[in-house]
Amino acid sequence: MQLDTTLTDNPADTKWVLRRDVCLDAGCSQSIPVFVAHWWSSIGPDEITTYDRQAQQTVDFLKRAGGDKPHMLIGDLNVFEGPKSVCTQPPNNSSLGFLRAAGYRDGWPLLHGTAEGFTGMVNRPGCGNPVGYAWKRIDYAWSPGWFLPISITRFGVVPAGLEAPSDHYGIIAEYRCLASEHPPTQWRPSSGSHHRSAGS
Numbered sequence: 001m002q003l004d005t006t007l008t009d010n011p012a013d014t015k016w017v018l019r020r021d022v023c024l025d026a027g028c029s030q031s032i033p034v035f036v037a038h039w040w041s042s043i044g045p046d047e048i049t050t051y052d053r054q055a056q057q058t059v060d061f062l063k064r065a066g067g068d069k070p071h072m073l074i075g076d077l078n079v080f081e082g083p084k085s086v087c088t089q090p091p092n093n094s095s096l097g098f099l100r101a102a103g104y105r106d107g108w109p110l111l112h113g114t115a116e117g118f119t120g121m122v123n124r125p126g127c128g129n130p131v132g133y134a135w136k137r138i139d140y141a142w143s144p145g146w147f148l149p150i151s152i153t154r155f156g157v158v159p160a161g162l163e164a165p166s167d168h169y170g171i172i173a174e175y176r177c178l179a180s181e182h183p184p185t186q187w188r189p190s191s192g193s194h195h196r197s198a199g200s
Helices: 047-066 096-101 107-112
Strands: 015-023 031-038 072-076 104-106 139-144 149-155 170-175
Touching: 015 047, 031 047, 047 096, 072 170, 096 104, 104 107, 107 139, 107 149, 139 149, 139 170
Parallel strands: 031 072
Antiparallel strands: 015 031, 072 139, 104 139, 149 170
């Protein structure tokens, strides 16, 4: 599903949320829907509006295409929360609320509490403590509140200032996926209207 970038400084730089059934065994006798997303907005007066729209569209797609099956969202959402600006960037305490309101849980704080869990940006001049360390958590694993991860870790973490495989640390989330896993009876996919843009 294509996400709204109409208010960014380059609307042609498209952003998406994608769904793929991933096999759980070599014979693919069982699979699970895995969603990946990349949110983005240019900095400016429409930044929060754009992220909020992308968040709502992502939720709509998760509910429609994930339904009542176990599923998860992994993504670079380019949104970090907090009480103050960090490295000249203000936090966004709005957009992730759309996922929470829809019943999704953020895996990192669920399992690591208040541990920082930063994933970006590595070796940014003048940023991080120590300088070169990641300083915001923008990469996430979300899942329905009835289907929670049992572990989540970072990889690609290197000492600040040294060559790194990416300007992000990666994350690995582990789920116990059982065929008998079902949502509670009160949880149902959203029946509201959905925005869908053309795409392949």
